[in-house]
Amino acid sequence: TALGDPIEIGAVRKVQIRSKRLEPLMIASSKSNFGHLEGSAAGIAMNKCVMVVVKTVCAPTIHLKTLNPHLDHASFDAIFCTELNPYKYRQGHCQVSSFGVGGTNGHAIFWGRKVQEVTTDYAKIFLQRLLSSPPPIIQDGTNPADWDFSGPSYDSQPGDKYRVMLSRDELTGEESFSYERQEDPTEEVEFYCTTGSHNDWGEDRMMEGDVPYHFYQEIAVPQSGVIEFRISAEGDQDRAIAPAETTSKTTVPVLGPAKDLRSSWLARGEPGSLLRIELLAPPRCPCTVMWLKRAPEE
Numbered sequence: 397t398a399l400g401d402p403i404e405i406g407a408v409r410k411v412q413i414r415s416k417r418l419e420p421l422m423i424a425s426s427k428s429n430f431g432h433l434e435g436s437a438a439g440i441a442m443n444k445c446v447m448v449v450v451k452t453v454c455a456p457t458i459h460l461k462t463l464n465p466h467l468d469h470a471s472f473d474a475i476f477c478t479e480l481n482p483y484k485y486r487q488g489h490c491q492v493s494s495f496g497v498g499g500t501n502g503h504a505i506f507w508g509r510k511v512q513e514v515t516t517d518y519a520k521i522f523l524q525r526l527l528s529s530p531p532p533i534i535q536d537g538t539n540p541a542d543w544d545f546s547g548p549s550y551d552s553q554p555g556d557k558y559r560v561m562l563s564r565d566e567l568t569g570e571e572s573f574s575y576e577r578q579e580d581p582t583e584e585v586e587f588y589c590t591t592g593s594h595n596d597w598g599e600d601r602m603m604e605g606d607v608p609y610h611f612y613q614e615i616a617v618p619q620s621g622v623i624e625f626r627i628s629a630e631g632d633q634d635r636a637i638a639p640a641e642t643t644s645k646t647t648v649p650v651l652g653p654a655k656d657l658r659s660s661w662l663a664r665g666e667p668g669s670l671l672r673i674e675l676l677a678p679p680r681c682p683c684t685v686m687w688l689k690r691a692p693e694e
Contacts, residue, residue, distance in 0.1 A: 402466040404493055409472045419484055421474040422454040426492075429458065438494035442504055445490040449508030452483035454490075461569070486510045526560065529571055546574040555680030585629045585653075587611070588637070588675055592625030592660060594618070599631040602675065611675045614690065617665040626660040627675055627685065629653040637675070637683055650683045663687045 405423075412421055426441040433440055448455060456477045463476065475481075487509035494502040531547035548558055557578040564571050589599040594615045602611040615623055624642075629635035635653035639645075644662040651657060665671050670690040677683045 398464060398466075400495060401464055402468065404495060405467045407493065408474075409468055412472045412474070417473050421472070422477050422481055423474055424454055424457045424477045426455075428460065429455070438492065438502065438504075441492040441494070442506070445492050445504070445506040446508075448490040449488060449506050450511055452486060452488055452508075452510040454481040454483070456480055480516070483510075522562070525562065525571065526573055529573055531573055531575065546572075548575050549577055552577075553680075584679060585677065587630055588677065589628050589631045590615070590625050590673060591628060591633070592623060594623050594625065599628065601631070602627075602673075605674070609676060609678045611677070612672055614670050614672050617667055617669050617671055619667045621664055621667050623663045623665070623671060624660050625663065625673065626657075637677075637685070646686045650685050652683070661685065661687075665689055 637652035
Protein backbone atom coordinates (compact mmCIF):
# COMPACT_ATOMS: atom_id res chain seq x y z
CA THR A 397 0.00 0.00 0.00
CA ALA A 398 1.05 3.63 -0.35
CA LEU A 399 1.50 3.89 3.43
CA GLY A 400 2.82 0.43 4.24
CA ASP A 401 5.39 0.07 1.46
CA PRO A 402 7.67 2.92 2.66
CA ILE A 403 7.57 1.46 6.18
CA GLU A 404 8.57 -2.01 4.96
CA ILE A 405 11.32 -0.70 2.68
CA GLY A 406 12.62 1.44 5.53
CA ALA A 407 12.82 -1.62 7.77
CA VAL A 408 14.72 -3.53 5.09
CA ARG A 409 17.10 -0.60 4.60
CA LYS A 410 17.98 -0.43 8.30
CA VAL A 411 19.07 -4.07 8.22
CA GLN A 412 20.86 -4.01 4.87
CA ILE A 413 23.05 -0.97 5.55
CA ARG A 414 24.73 -2.68 8.50
CA SER A 415 27.10 -4.56 6.18
CA LYS A 416 28.22 -4.18 2.58
CA ARG A 417 26.57 -6.51 0.07
CA LEU A 418 28.38 -8.34 -2.71
CA GLU A 419 25.29 -8.21 -4.91
CA PRO A 420 22.31 -5.82 -4.86
CA LEU A 421 19.22 -6.89 -2.98
CA MET A 422 16.37 -7.84 -5.33
CA ILE A 423 12.95 -6.65 -4.18
CA ALA A 424 9.61 -7.79 -5.59
CA SER A 425 5.98 -8.05 -4.54
CA SER A 426 3.58 -10.97 -4.79
CA LYS A 427 0.54 -8.68 -4.70
CA SER A 428 1.18 -7.71 -8.32
CA ASN A 429 0.80 -11.39 -9.22
CA PHE A 430 -2.18 -12.36 -7.06
CA GLY A 431 -3.68 -9.17 -5.67
CA HIS A 432 -4.15 -8.42 -1.97
CA LEU A 433 -5.52 -11.57 -0.36
CA GLU A 434 -6.16 -9.93 3.00
CA GLY A 435 -5.61 -12.53 5.73
CA SER A 436 -3.84 -14.97 3.41
CA ALA A 437 -1.54 -12.37 1.84
CA ALA A 438 1.49 -13.61 3.80
CA GLY A 439 0.69 -17.23 2.88
CA ILE A 440 0.77 -16.61 -0.86
CA ALA A 441 3.94 -14.54 -0.43
CA MET A 442 5.61 -17.49 1.31
CA ASN A 443 4.58 -19.76 -1.55
CA LYS A 444 6.26 -17.36 -3.94
CA CYS A 445 9.40 -17.41 -1.79
CA VAL A 446 9.52 -21.20 -2.05
CA MET A 447 9.37 -21.02 -5.85
CA VAL A 448 12.06 -18.33 -5.88
CA VAL A 449 14.62 -20.37 -3.93
CA VAL A 450 13.78 -23.60 -5.78
CA LYS A 451 14.50 -21.94 -9.12
CA THR A 452 16.98 -19.31 -7.79
CA VAL A 453 15.34 -16.53 -9.75
CA CYS A 454 13.62 -13.42 -8.50
CA ALA A 455 10.07 -13.30 -9.85
CA PRO A 456 9.25 -9.79 -11.07
CA THR A 457 6.78 -7.21 -9.85
CA ILE A 458 4.51 -6.88 -12.84
CA HIS A 459 2.68 -3.73 -13.99
CA LEU A 460 5.19 -1.53 -12.13
CA LYS A 461 5.52 1.82 -13.91
CA THR A 462 6.49 4.36 -11.24
CA LEU A 463 7.98 3.87 -7.78
CA ASN A 464 6.36 5.38 -4.72
CA PRO A 465 8.27 8.66 -4.16
CA HIS A 466 8.25 8.01 -0.40
CA LEU A 467 10.34 4.83 -0.73
CA ASP A 468 13.78 5.28 0.81
CA HIS A 469 15.50 3.07 -1.74
CA ALA A 470 18.39 5.26 -2.90
CA SER A 471 20.34 4.90 0.33
CA PHE A 472 21.09 1.18 0.00
CA ASP A 473 22.03 -1.25 -2.76
CA ALA A 474 18.74 -2.66 -4.02
CA ILE A 475 16.83 -3.09 -7.26
CA PHE A 476 13.09 -3.40 -7.78
CA CYS A 477 12.69 -6.28 -10.21
CA THR A 478 10.32 -5.73 -13.12
CA GLU A 479 11.75 -8.65 -15.11
CA LEU A 480 12.79 -12.18 -14.22
CA ASN A 481 16.24 -11.94 -12.61
CA PRO A 482 18.38 -15.04 -11.96
CA TYR A 483 20.49 -15.41 -8.86
CA LYS A 484 24.23 -15.18 -9.41
CA TYR A 485 24.70 -18.41 -7.48
CA ARG A 486 22.94 -21.77 -7.46
CA GLN A 487 21.69 -21.19 -3.93
CA GLY A 488 20.36 -18.31 -1.92
CA HIS A 489 17.63 -17.06 0.35
CA CYS A 490 14.37 -15.17 0.04
CA GLN A 491 12.59 -13.25 2.78
CA VAL A 492 9.06 -12.00 3.28
CA SER A 493 7.68 -9.54 5.83
CA SER A 494 4.12 -9.25 7.06
CA PHE A 495 2.98 -6.17 8.95
CA GLY A 496 -0.49 -6.76 10.29
CA VAL A 497 -3.02 -3.97 10.73
CA GLY A 498 -3.46 -5.01 14.35
CA GLY A 499 0.23 -4.62 15.10
CA THR A 500 1.24 -8.26 14.65
CA ASN A 501 4.42 -8.35 12.58
CA GLY A 502 6.12 -11.37 11.09
CA HIS A 503 9.19 -12.14 9.04
CA ALA A 504 10.13 -15.44 7.39
CA ILE A 505 13.42 -16.46 5.76
CA PHE A 506 13.59 -19.20 3.13
CA TRP A 507 16.84 -20.73 1.94
CA GLY A 508 17.31 -23.17 -0.90
CA ARG A 509 19.40 -24.26 -3.83
CA LYS A 510 18.49 -24.72 -7.46
CA VAL A 511 16.69 -27.99 -8.08
CA GLN A 512 14.81 -26.91 -11.21
CA GLU A 513 16.39 -25.42 -14.29
CA VAL A 514 14.61 -22.40 -15.72
CA THR A 515 14.66 -22.19 -19.49
CA THR A 516 13.82 -18.79 -20.89
CA ASP A 517 12.49 -18.70 -24.43
CA TYR A 518 13.88 -15.31 -25.42
CA ALA A 519 12.63 -15.69 -28.99
CA LYS A 520 9.07 -16.15 -27.71
CA ILE A 521 9.39 -13.15 -25.38
CA PHE A 522 10.73 -11.01 -28.20
CA LEU A 523 7.90 -12.11 -30.50
CA GLN A 524 5.30 -11.28 -27.84
CA ARG A 525 6.73 -7.80 -27.47
CA LEU A 526 6.89 -7.42 -31.23
CA LEU A 527 3.21 -8.28 -31.62
CA SER A 528 2.18 -5.96 -28.79
CA SER A 529 4.18 -2.96 -30.08
CA PRO A 530 3.44 -2.33 -33.76
CA PRO A 531 5.54 0.41 -35.39
CA PRO A 532 3.77 3.77 -35.18
CA ILE A 533 2.66 5.69 -38.25
CA ILE A 534 3.36 9.43 -38.13
CA GLN A 535 1.00 11.25 -40.47
CA ASP A 536 2.57 14.13 -42.34
CA GLY A 537 0.08 15.59 -44.76
CA THR A 538 -2.66 13.88 -46.72
CA ASN A 539 -0.44 11.71 -48.90
CA PRO A 540 0.27 8.33 -47.22
CA ALA A 541 3.51 8.08 -49.22
CA ASP A 542 4.88 10.98 -47.14
CA TRP A 543 4.02 9.43 -43.78
CA ASP A 544 6.83 8.24 -41.52
CA PHE A 545 6.70 4.50 -40.87
CA SER A 546 9.50 2.41 -39.34
CA GLY A 547 7.91 -0.96 -40.10
CA PRO A 548 8.56 -3.33 -43.01
CA SER A 549 8.59 -1.77 -46.46
CA TYR A 550 5.33 -1.71 -48.36
CA ASP A 551 6.96 -3.51 -51.31
CA SER A 552 8.26 -6.42 -49.20
CA GLN A 553 8.28 -9.81 -50.89
CA PRO A 554 8.26 -13.35 -49.45
CA GLY A 555 11.81 -14.25 -48.48
CA ASP A 556 12.89 -10.68 -47.67
CA LYS A 557 14.99 -10.42 -44.50
CA TYR A 558 14.76 -7.66 -41.91
CA ARG A 559 16.80 -6.69 -38.90
CA VAL A 560 14.34 -5.91 -36.09
CA MET A 561 15.61 -3.59 -33.35
CA LEU A 562 13.98 -2.91 -29.97
CA SER A 563 14.65 0.44 -28.33
CA ARG A 564 13.38 2.06 -25.14
CA ASP A 565 12.80 5.75 -24.53
CA GLU A 566 14.96 6.83 -21.57
CA LEU A 567 12.40 9.36 -20.38
CA THR A 568 9.07 7.60 -20.86
CA GLY A 569 10.25 3.99 -20.79
CA GLU A 570 8.13 3.22 -23.86
CA GLU A 571 9.43 0.49 -26.15
CA SER A 572 9.36 0.68 -29.93
CA PHE A 573 10.51 -1.51 -32.80
CA SER A 574 12.20 -0.50 -36.02
CA TYR A 575 12.84 -2.58 -39.13
CA GLU A 576 15.84 -2.47 -41.43
CA ARG A 577 15.79 -4.47 -44.64
CA GLN A 578 18.83 -6.69 -45.12
CA GLU A 579 20.13 -7.17 -48.62
CA ASP A 580 20.85 -10.75 -49.57
CA PRO A 581 24.63 -10.99 -50.05
CA THR A 582 24.40 -14.19 -52.08
CA GLU A 583 24.98 -13.87 -55.80
CA GLU A 584 22.51 -15.19 -58.32
CA VAL A 585 23.41 -18.65 -59.61
CA GLU A 586 24.25 -18.60 -63.33
CA PHE A 587 23.72 -22.29 -64.10
CA TYR A 588 23.02 -25.69 -62.57
CA CYS A 589 24.38 -29.19 -63.24
CA THR A 590 23.10 -32.70 -62.71
CA THR A 591 25.34 -35.38 -61.27
CA GLY A 592 24.46 -39.03 -60.86
CA SER A 593 24.50 -42.53 -62.26
CA HIS A 594 23.86 -41.26 -65.80
CA ASN A 595 27.25 -39.48 -66.00
CA ASP A 596 29.32 -41.47 -63.47
CA TRP A 597 28.68 -38.68 -60.95
CA GLY A 598 30.28 -36.09 -63.16
CA GLU A 599 28.77 -32.72 -64.05
CA ASP A 600 26.33 -32.12 -66.92
CA ARG A 601 25.16 -28.56 -67.34
CA MET A 602 21.38 -28.12 -67.50
CA MET A 603 19.69 -26.14 -70.26
CA GLU A 604 17.88 -22.89 -69.51
CA GLY A 605 14.10 -23.04 -69.83
CA ASP A 606 11.66 -20.60 -71.38
CA VAL A 607 10.88 -18.86 -68.08
CA PRO A 608 13.32 -17.24 -65.62
CA TYR A 609 15.05 -19.55 -63.13
CA HIS A 610 13.87 -22.66 -64.99
CA PHE A 611 16.43 -25.32 -65.99
CA TYR A 612 16.06 -28.79 -67.50
CA GLN A 613 17.96 -31.77 -68.86
CA GLU A 614 16.82 -34.85 -70.78
CA ILE A 615 18.46 -38.15 -69.83
CA ALA A 616 18.08 -41.62 -71.34
CA VAL A 617 16.93 -44.25 -68.85
CA PRO A 618 19.47 -47.12 -68.53
CA GLN A 619 18.66 -50.83 -68.55
CA SER A 620 18.23 -50.78 -64.78
CA GLY A 621 15.25 -48.46 -65.22
CA VAL A 622 16.51 -46.08 -62.51
CA ILE A 623 18.42 -42.81 -62.68
CA GLU A 624 19.95 -41.67 -59.40
CA PHE A 625 20.84 -37.98 -59.40
CA ARG A 626 21.12 -34.72 -57.54
CA ILE A 627 21.80 -31.16 -58.68
CA SER A 628 24.60 -28.72 -57.91
CA ALA A 629 24.83 -24.96 -58.29
CA GLU A 630 27.43 -24.09 -60.94
CA GLY A 631 28.89 -27.60 -60.67
CA ASP A 632 30.01 -27.10 -57.06
CA GLN A 633 29.40 -30.23 -54.95
CA ASP A 634 29.50 -28.07 -51.82
CA ARG A 635 26.38 -26.32 -53.14
CA ALA A 636 24.29 -29.42 -53.69
CA ILE A 637 20.52 -29.49 -54.12
CA ALA A 638 18.88 -32.73 -52.97
CA PRO A 639 16.19 -34.21 -50.72
CA ALA A 640 16.86 -34.83 -47.03
CA GLU A 641 17.04 -38.58 -47.72
CA THR A 642 17.39 -40.57 -50.92
CA THR A 643 13.88 -40.97 -52.32
CA SER A 644 11.84 -41.57 -55.46
CA LYS A 645 9.22 -38.98 -54.49
CA THR A 646 9.00 -35.50 -55.99
CA THR A 647 6.81 -34.15 -53.19
CA VAL A 648 9.47 -34.11 -50.47
CA PRO A 649 11.11 -30.80 -49.45
CA VAL A 650 14.13 -29.78 -51.50
CA LEU A 651 17.22 -28.77 -49.52
CA GLY A 652 20.15 -26.62 -50.56
CA PRO A 653 22.25 -25.36 -52.04
CA ALA A 654 24.18 -26.73 -49.07
CA LYS A 655 27.47 -28.38 -48.17
CA ASP A 656 27.75 -32.10 -47.32
CA LEU A 657 24.39 -32.89 -48.91
CA ARG A 658 24.85 -36.31 -50.53
CA SER A 659 21.34 -37.75 -50.76
CA SER A 660 19.68 -38.10 -54.17
CA TRP A 661 16.51 -38.71 -56.14
CA LEU A 662 15.63 -42.03 -57.80
CA ALA A 663 13.81 -41.40 -61.08
CA ARG A 664 12.28 -44.52 -62.63
CA GLY A 665 11.31 -45.10 -66.25
CA GLU A 666 11.23 -47.58 -69.09
CA PRO A 667 14.74 -48.53 -70.27
CA GLY A 668 15.59 -46.54 -73.38
CA SER A 669 12.99 -43.85 -72.71
CA LEU A 670 13.81 -40.23 -71.90
CA LEU A 671 13.31 -38.49 -68.59
CA ARG A 672 13.18 -34.71 -68.52
CA ILE A 673 14.54 -33.43 -65.19
CA GLU A 674 13.32 -29.94 -64.39
CA LEU A 675 14.49 -27.45 -61.77
CA LEU A 676 12.79 -24.21 -60.75
CA ALA A 677 15.15 -22.15 -58.56
CA PRO A 678 13.88 -18.59 -57.95
CA PRO A 679 16.09 -16.49 -55.63
CA ARG A 680 15.30 -16.50 -51.89
CA CYS A 681 12.72 -19.26 -52.40
CA PRO A 682 12.84 -23.06 -52.04
CA CYS A 683 13.74 -24.98 -55.18
CA THR A 684 11.37 -27.34 -56.96
CA VAL A 685 12.61 -30.52 -58.67
CA MET A 686 10.53 -32.87 -60.81
CA TRP A 687 10.91 -35.21 -63.77
CA LEU A 688 8.68 -36.06 -66.71
CA LYS A 689 8.63 -39.07 -69.00
CA ARG A 690 9.24 -38.34 -72.68
CA ALA A 691 8.98 -40.65 -75.64
CA PRO A 692 12.31 -41.33 -77.40
CA GLU A 693 12.87 -39.45 -80.63
CA GLU A 694 12.55 -41.48 -83.86
